[in-house]
Amino acid sequence: MNDRPISFRVGTDCADCPIRHKAVCAHCDADELVRLEQIKTYRTYSAGEVIVWAGDEMDFVASLVSGVATLTQTMEDGRRQMVGLLLASDFIGRPNRSSVSYDVTATTDVTLCCFRRKPFQEVITNTPHVSQRLLEMTLDELDAAREWMLILGRKTAREKIASFLAILARRNAGASDLGPGIDIQFELPLTREAMSEYLGLTLETVSRQMSGLKRDGVILLEGKRRIVVPDFDALLNETGDDADGGMLA
Amino acid sequence: MNDRPISFRVGTDCADCPIRHKAVCAHCDADELVRLEQIKTYRTYSAGEVIVWAGDEMDFVASLVSGVATLTQTMEDGRRQMVGLLLASDFIGRPNRSSVSYDVTATTDVTLCCFRRKPFQEVITNTPHVSQRLLEMTLDELDAAREWMLILGRKTAREKIASFLAILARRNAGASDLGPGIDIQFELPLTREAMSEYLGLTLETVSRQMSGLKRDGVILLEGKRRIVVPDFDALLNETGDDADGGMLA
DNA sequence: CGCCCTTTTGAACACTTTCAAATCCCGTGG
DNA sequence: CCACGGGATTTGAAAGTGTTCAAAAGGGCG
Structure with missing residues (x-):
């Protein structure tokens, strides 16, 4: 229902990660990275593939390591509006909410660094470096959404x-x-x-x-x-x- | 430049606050409220008044206690798009950023519970209950912005x-x-x-x-x-x- | 009671959409 | 290596929705 892993690449070291300093883990120290390493898994999707459908349950949250993905809303009659354009280092999913609100689609080949939901929520609770980084990123997304609203409306x-x-x-x-x-x-x-x-x-x-x-x-x-x-x-x-x-x- | 206080009502007890359980302070315990009490000030604005202009410096962040305020973006030629509709308990301002991105306007008489920026940033850093609540609220706003984008676009x-x-x-x-x-x-x-x-x-x-x-x-x-x-x-x-x-x- | 700002209504116009068809591009197979 | 197939893109013409400009009506406050 919620995952279509194409391939796995386990054991990749966070220190070598291309989004190490921009993603949700940006502010983490070595110890904190170890915690994240323990709950992470890589998944890849090919261009055009739907990562999750709106309404589905998602048992992970993720950082977008490479590629481009979109968040899209669809109306009854098929009208569609994109509401998120996700590039490298962007975060997918919402802590404390397992059901997804929008279709998430890979528009190019995509690699995700997935964190199992439950343990990630503990990380959020216990690791201010992560929750604060997530707050920063969410505020940036909100600013982007507001710029986008001006584009759409005017x-x-x-x-x-x-x-x-x-x-x-x-x-x-x-x-x-x-x-x-x-x-x-x-x-x-x-x-x-x-x-x-x-x-x-x-x-x-x-x-x-x-x-x-x-x-x-x-x-x-x-x-x-x-x-x-x-x-x-x-x-x-x-x-x-x-x-x-x-x-x- | 950045503040036009109409009146002050100091010393109001957080325990009696109408937005006590919905605002950024919602998860705080008694001790944490004491910290916030020390840095808060009430300000009121009358309907139609501009609270801050885009680009201005704002030396506080705030919770909207009562009334309705808007965030609006303006283009060169005067085209305007509202990008935020703030009701009771909503949060105004961005931690770690003193300059404001949008015009903030009171559309009805408004009361704000203002927190001095510097000490509030320390609260964010030291009080997970506050930063986590702020993250929740920001995620909710992002969802609202995305629903709004569908309205504007389609x-x-x-x-x-x-x-x-x-x-x-x-x-x-x-x-x-x-x-x-x-x-x-x-x-x-x-x-x-x-x-x-x-x-x-x-x-x-x-x-x-x-x-x-x-x-x-x-x-x-x-x-x-x-x-x-x-x-x-x-x-x-x-x-x-x-x-x-x-x-x- | 009268003034002024907000709201409503009207008519012509402009921009984007809709429906249709032609063209382009790329991967596949002969 | 080149023809073929099929999705993506471009282009055209007509239609529709929202805008623009203009003026009248409504409501609140001095």
């Missing part, structure tokens, strides 16, 4: 696309150079349909607006999935936000 | 209005009777304009849809602000959600 289709691309560009570039004159490139981890579910649009509108941004030279497409942003400020100018941060004043 | 104007009224009805009725045959009544704490900012609509559309729901007998208006819901299921049927919870099967 932006035009073109602004929505530009905003989405800017968010991806920022997350992919990390803290590195987003200045003018530097080409930013990244892979789109979502289909046009998934983008439409993120942005509250139809996939046709997404396609049209992508074409529009390409036509206007704001983005270049290499194949269908690789995006090149020749001028990040130009992209920001399309988002409707305070793009240039008052550089003109 | 619902029609009529469904948005119905969903909003259903949310208010549920919060006001508390755990009590929402069954059929029981009239639910509540006061609208928001103007049409504030509703439009909540729902990503124009105020004209809000007004039209309210009229439509009234015309169809889904709601009754007593004055402009008091709403009567003669049949809660009928309202739910307008939300687009799985209204009757499978009662028909």
Whole structure:
């Protein structure tokens, strides 16, 4: 019902983990990592696979080690809205609640670091480093959700696309150079349909607006999935936000 | 810059507090309450007053004791989207971050229980009962934000209005009777304009849809602000959600 | 009683959706 | 190596929903 493990890789050392310093375990010391090591298991899912369905029981919580996953809500009549876009180091599941509220889907191949629910709840209770990190991450997600609400509620289709691309560009570039004159490139981890579910649009509108941004030279497409942003400020100018941060004043 | 106290009421006992068992202090024992008492101050704001502006520094965090407040984001050109609707017991501010991301506005007369930022951060660090309660509350807010995202991204104007009224009805009725045959009544704490900012609509559309729901007998208006819901299921049927919870099967 | 702000209503318009069909792209198999 | 198949994407045209601009009606408070 709730798990479709494709493969297991047990015994991987937390010290070598690519998300060691960003995930829920970020603040842990060596002793605390040992506790987590004892209750963790890796699972992998392939692109397109559903990790859990809304309403199902999930006997674990997890950190997303690699890949991209989504949280999606579905209405009676099939209308769908994505409500979470999970990248490396993001947390899946809610302590003290075993039933899941949203469909969780792997949109690329995904590796999860899963913690058995019961013992993880004890860790939360006894390890302030973990619960405090989880609070930080949840507050960040809440901020992201609120930025997303502005996009959904008030932006035009073109602004929505530009905003989405800017968010991806920022997350992919990390803290590195987003200045003018530097080409930013990244892979789109979502289909046009998934983008439409993120942005509250139809996939046709997404396609049209992508074409529009390409036509206007704001983005270049290499194949269908690789995006090149020749001028990040130009992209920001399309988002409707305070793009240039008052550089003109 | 950041505070416009209208009046103070010092020395009020936490034991008598109306939000004692729902706010961030809910899990605290007597000793822990003493610590909070030492750093708290009450402030009141009158309807319409801005509590803090986005970007301002806030030297306190707070629990909303009574009244209704909103979090709102504003774009360059004046488009506005509400991203938080704060009712009694909700928490305002973010630990470890003194600058505020959204305009916080009192939409009715409001009383806050404010905690000085610095000492509150110590409480967070040293008092698991507080940090764990704050985590719970933040997770609840995140869930609410995600439900809201579905409303903004995928619902029609009529469904948005119905969903909003259903949310208010549920919060006001508390755990009590929402069954059929029981009239639910509540006061609208928001103007049409504030509703439009909540729902990503124009105020004209809000007004039209309210009229439509009234015309169809889904709601009754007593004055402009008091709403009567003669049949809660009928309202739910307008939300687009799985209204009757499978009662028909 | 009158003023002002909120709310309602009307009509034309704009943007996104819907429905339909063509095109592209990639993996597969001949 | 190239043709084929099928999902993903793009493009077109018509239709619909919500917005915009405008004006009237309603309500509360001095």
